[in-house]
Amino acid sequence: MIKITDKTKCCGCGACSQVCPKNAISMQADSEGFLYPKIDENKCIQCGLCVKTCPILNNKKQNFIPKVYVAKNRNTETQKQSSSGGIFSVLADYVLEKNGVVFGAAFNKNWEVEHCFIKKKEDLGKLRRSKYVQSNTLKTFIEAKKFLESGRHVLYTGTPCQIAGLKSFLGKNYDNLITSDIICHSVPSPDIWKKFLEQNYDVNKIIKIDFRDKKDGWNKSKLYFYFQDGKIEPKDNRMSSFRIGFGEALFCRPSCHSCYFKGNNRYSNFTLGDAWGYVDYASEMFDKNGLSVIFVNNTKAEEIFNKLRKNLIYKQVSAEKVIKYNPYYNISVKPHQKQQEFFNRYQKESINKLIKELTYRPLWKRILGKIKRVCKKFFKI
Numbered sequence: 539m540i541k542i543t544d545k546t547k548c549c550g551c552g553a554c555s556q557v558c559p560k561n562a563i564s565m566q567a568d569s570e571g572f573l574y575p576k577i578d579e580n581k582c583i584q585c586g587l588c589v590k591t592c593p594i595l596n597n598k599k600q601n602f603i604p605k606v607y608v609a610k611n612r613n614t615e616t617q618k619q620s621s622s623g624g625i626f627s628v629l630a631d632y633v634l635e636k637n638g639v640v641f642g643a644a645f646n647k648n649w650e651v652e653h654c655f656i657k658k659k660e661d662l663g664k665l666r667r668s669k670y671v672q673s674n675t676l677k678t679f680i681e682a683k684k685f686l687e688s689g690r691h692v693l694y695t696g697t698p699c700q701i702a703g704l705k706s707f708l709g710k711n712y713d714n715l716i717t718s719d720i721i722c723h724s725v726p727s728p729d730i731w732k733k734f735l736e737q738n739y740d741v742n743k744i745i746k747i748d749f750r751d752k753k754d755g756w757n758k759s760k761l762y763f764y765f766q767d768g769k770i771e772p773k774d775n776r777m778s779s780f781r782i783g784f785g786e787a788l789f790c791r792p793s794c795h796s797c798y799f800k801g802n803n804r805y806s807n808f809t810l811g812d813a814w815g816y817v818d819y820a821s822e823m824f825d826k827n828g829l830s831v832i833f834v835n836n837t838k839a840e841e842i843f844n845k846l847r848k849n850l851i852y853k854q855v856s857a858e859k860v861i862k863y864n865p866y867y868n869i870s871v872k873p874h875q876k877q878q879e880f881f882n883r884y885q886k887e888s889i890n891k892l893i894k895e896l897t898y899r900p901l902w903k904r905i906l907g908k909i910k911r912v913c914k915k916f917f918k919i
């Protein structure tokens with residue numbers, strides 16, 4: 539049976555729990571709010587399926603040379619409603635038009651992030667946009683398998699570890715399955731998110747949360763909260779403290795610091811991210827509504843991409859140039875030096891105050907950081 543002795547070796551994908559034939563494994567939150575498998579030893583029959591299915595314990599090194607594109611959706615409205623260039627929606631439309639099913643991360647009614655599936659284009663809005671919180675996969679691997687076995691086309695999207703978990707759970711390739719992951723910085727704790735919301739807002743009055751609100755343009759996107767009475771927070775256009783904590787890796791999952799699914803060790807057909815380095819490789823394509831990078835990871839993905847070209851404005855670019863500005867394609871994020879202190883204190887203190895205190899940098903350090911970023915951008919040093 540699966541035993542988590544080293545938390546950096548469990549990504550919380552839920553494959554072990556979903557594969558268990560006796561429902562003996564439930565995913566339960568630890569003291570930092572991340573889900574880990576918990577075994578009910580009375581139900582466990584020692585079949586070992588959980589161990590055989592864990593994508594980290596059974597990580598077979600993938601190796602491919604992806605083709606990389608800068609791209610945006612030709613449909614400007616969809617592009618605006620997406621985090622980057624709206625490429626996820628192009629993949630989703632392709633599958634939905636084949637009477638398929640699309641899986642991805644959505645907010646539930648309590649603003650927690652969970653995986654779910656949709657069958658109609660009208661529901662795609664639920665899955666669009668990045669939610670910078672670890673999504674609970676619930677029973678979606680089992681649901682996806684049922685659709686695949688019945689011959690339906692399925693697009694399953696998620697973090698690289700979730701796609702590795704799904705593929706390991708399925709145990710074989712399906713022609714009718716397309717998978718897409720992301721260039722993943724890390725996933726924050728669902729419990730920090732929950733407490734942050736409860737401490738700062740009347741959760742029942744929130745009507746929309748957008749981690750990548752493009753009011754000020756895609757490359758300046760920020761986390762905004764919208765309320766029933768028309769209020770929008772933060773009022774002063776500032777970066778929300780939760781977004782700062784995420785960016786600084788103050789409360790992300792331990793496994794994110796030594797992620798097994800970086801670089802070309804991916805199990806997905808496509809990898810999507812933001813075209814942060816567009817100035818260097820596609821300045822003519824800049825668009826305040828959003829610009830993406832797409833890694834087309836294998837022959838199957840290439841065949842699909844060829845069918846989708848008509849829906850995209852795109853240009854092929856070098857992987858090296860893209861990765862230079864999207865380092866988390868290849869490397870794991872380093873934990874913030876005060877991460878442990880944050881986790882030790884967050885249960886008893888205000889999340890907002892803690893984030894501000896622990897990520898505080900004196901003015902001179904901030905100015906120096908800004909100068910460095912400008913030099914990097916304009917003088918490429």
Ligand SMILES: Cc1cc2nc3c(=O)[nH]c(=O)nc-3n(C[C@H](O)[C@H](O)[C@H](O)COP(=O)(O)OP(=O)(O)OC[C@H]3O[C@@H](n4cnc5c(N)ncnc54)[C@H](O)[C@@H]3O)c2cc1C
Nearest residue numbers: 620621622623624625626642643666667669695723811812
């Ligand atoms: C936690 C997280 C970290 C990221 N880190 C980076 C990064 O460091 N660099 C970078 O270039 N890009 C990063 N991205 C990806 C980027 O933000 C966009 O999601 C991506 O470019 C796709 O944009 P889009 O416009 O094509 O699709 P969108 O319409 O924005 O689609 C969103 C897609 O992301 C999936 N998704 C949303 N939230 C989650 C979640 N919590 N867990 C799993 N899947 C989710 C949805 O299922 C859907 O497939 C990250 C995304 C997430 C969720």
